[in-house]
Amino acid sequence: MKRHHLSTYIFIGLILGVVAGYLINIYIPPGAKNKEIADGFSVVADVFLRLIKMVIAPLVFSGIVTGMTNSDGPKELGRIGGKAMLWFVIASFVSLGLGMTLSNLYGLGDGVKMPHSGVPVEFNGAVFSMKAMVAKIVPQSIAQAMAQNEIMAILLFSVFFGFGLSAVCKANGTKSLVPVLEDVFQVMMKMARYVMYFAPVGVFAAVTAAIAQHGISVLLVYGKFVGGVYSGFLLLGMLIICAGYAFLGRKVFELIKSLREPLLVGFSTASSEAALPKLLERLEKFGVPRKISTFILPLAYSFNLDGAMMYQAFATIFLVQAYHIDVTLSQQLGMLLVMLIASKGSAGVPRGSLVILTAMLPTFGIPVEGVVLLLAVDIFVDMGRTVTNLLGNGVAAAALAKWEAKRATKEAAQPGAQLVSSVPASPIEHPAGLASNQSAMR
Numbered sequence: 001m002k003r004h005h006l007s008t009y010i011f012i013g014l015i016l017g018v019v020a021g022y023l024i025n026i027y028i029p030p031g032a033k034n035k036e037i038a039d040g041f042s043v044v045a046d047v048f049l050r051l052i053k054m055v056i057a058p059l060v061f062s063g064i065v066t067g068m069t070n071s072d073g074p075k076e077l078g079r080i081g082g083k084a085m086l087w088f089v090i091a092s093f094v095s096l097g098l099g100m101t102l103s104n105l106y107g108l109g110d111g112v113k114m115p116h117s118g119v120p121v122e123f124n125g126a127v128f129s130m131k132a133m134v135a136k137i138v139p140q141s142i143a144q145a146m147a148q149n150e151i152m153a154i155l156l157f158s159v160f161f162g163f164g165l166s167a168v169c170k171a172n173g174t175k176s177l178v179p180v181l182e183d184v185f186q187v188m189m190k191m192a193r194y195v196m197y198f199a200p201v202g203v204f205a206a207v208t209a210a211i212a213q214h215g216i217s218v219l220l221v222y223g224k225f226v227g228g229v230y231s232g233f234l235l236l237g238m239l240i241i242c243a244g245y246a247f248l249g250r251k252v253f254e255l256i257k258s259l260r261e262p263l264l265v266g267f268s269t270a271s272s273e274a275a276l277p278k279l280l281e282r283l284e285k286f287g288v289p290r291k292i293s294t295f296i297l298p299l300a301y302s303f304n305l306d307g308a309m310m311y312q313a314f315a316t317i318f319l320v321q322a323y324h325i326d327v328t329l330s331q332q333l334g335m336l337l338v339m340l341i342a343s344k345g346s347a348g349v350p351r352g353s354l355v356i357l358t359a360m361l362p363t364f365g366i367p368v369e370g371v372v373l374l375l376a377v378d379i380f381v382d383m384g385r386t387v388t389n390l391l392g393n394g395v396a397a398a399a400l401a402k403w404e405a406k407r408a409t410k411e412a413a414q415p416g417a418q419l420v421s422s423v424p425a426s427p428i429e430h431p432a433g434l435a436s437n438q439s440a441m442r
Contacts, residue, residue, distance in 0.1 A: 006196060006261065013200035014207055014268050021211025034212060041209035045269070048202025051195045052274045055188045057146035059277060060298055061158045062185035067291030068162030069169065069178050077159070077295065083403060084296050087396050088304040091240075095306045095392075096336045098236055099313030106228045109321025149273070155298040185290075192277030196265075203268035210379050222377045229314055233384040236310050240392050247399035258286045259394045266390045270382040272301060275390055283394060288401040296400055300393035307388025308353045311381065312339050315357060319370040327364075335364055353385065354378055 028034045068077065103109075137152045139145035145153035169175045244252040259282055262275040269275075276297065283293045316335060320327050327335075338360060357371055374381075 006199065009200040010203050010261070010264050010268060013202075013204035014264075017204040017207025017268075018211055018216075020204070021208040022216055024208070024212040025215040028212075030213065030215075038209045038212040041205040041212065043205075045202050045206035045209060048195070048198055048205070049269065049271055049274055051198065052192070052271075052277065053149055055191050055195070056149050056151075056273060056276060057154055058184060059188040059192065059280070060151065060154050060294065061146070061161075062181045062188060063280065063290060063294030064155065064158035064298070065162045065165060066178060066181050066185055067289075067294045068159070069166055069175065080292060080295060080400065080404060081299070083400055084299055084396070085303065087400065088300065091243075091304055091306050091392060091396070092309055092340050093336075094239060095236060095309040096313045096339055098239070099232055099310035099315075100317055100332060100336060102228065102232045102235070103314040103317035103321075107321060108224050108228050109318040109323075151298045152302050155295075189277065189281060192281070196278060199265055199268075202274075203265070206269055214379060225318065226377055226380060229311060229381050230384050232310050232314055233307055233388045236306060236388055237391055240306065240388075240395050244395040244399055247402045252395070252398075255286055255395065255398050256391075258282045259391070262394070263387050263390055266386040267383045270379065270386050272386055272389055275386075276301070279390060279394060283397055286398060288398050292401045292404065293397050296397045297393055300396055304393055304396055305389050306392035307385040309339065310388065311353050311385050312357060312360075315353075315374055316360070316364070316366070319361065319366050319374075320364070322370065323366060325364075325366060335360075353382075 024034065024037055028037060136150055137156060139150065139153035139157055142153070142157045145157065165177060169178065241252055241256065244255065248255065259279070262278040262282055265278060266272060266275040280293055280297065283297075284290055313336065316339070317332070354371055354374065357374070361367070361370065
């Protein structure tokens, strides 16, 4: 199936899902029968997501390890990681600041009737304890980490494995295991492409289940809030593209076009994991070296959640206004810092943004029951949130690759520099030679 055909089929699945879900919601009102039908569609959507998640652990592991064997070792990895974290911190502040500013300007919470009683939203504080965060990063068992798709734990193990493999290869003068892992990576990518053929059906089922249960009316009731949030996503997306333009120039528009398919998958499924294999593939075809994309993206999935952070700031100020709580500018800046730190604990947590909000609201003196209102439209907001996260991660990987390419070019131009290879530092510098570059890396 050709790439543009797959994108078309996914979009058709999205539209048909909205129509089918709307008809089910109209003719079979919410109740036991409605839930039974929606659950049936959810099973199909769950199968698609499980198939995607099935390949993530071996894909990330083989990609990082083979990427490290093509790098210059710990020094290069540390340099790339440092640049990535600098990018992520700046992007986090911009995202949070934008969400807070827009929510203050719109004042959408004024006049909203909020629930002061009812079923409280429970929060498991262990999710954000230091012990739990360390457990997520440092695996007790790599088999368990892979089974649960703990990206940060897999990343840490892969980095250690890559260091060990590089040392053994250097000592023995051979790379007998590297070609095997290269083949594993290619097999995982091929499997991911096969799974993506099922994407239109999975998208149709996921959207149908959501609309059938919640209906489109929920968007009309909270339309202003949803519209305000999406305007924030749009503006943040434009800022991300501008940041990419500063590094990539006009090629950033080629990048956005190349990322169309993973963005559509992310929007339709509201799952960043579902889009990861396709995101890796499109970045590599655009010209991002695999050693950068396979290292940066797992980090970005934990530390560069631009859309999620913008939403957390927007929603927090919305609730502050709705509950008529007086908050000074300095207090809002304090809230921003708390959200900056707390958001890093939401990686891998389902509906992580809402969990973060539930954790922070009592700290700010905001009734936690306000999350109930946000929960009603979160399934729709989550789609835009996921797309913004994916866009930020894709642009970050491409920009960092360009940054590294410029550094390599400057070093090569220095007097006395030795030409070790005729292959460019990054295919982004020479897109026309992408195929030869990739084969040379292998």
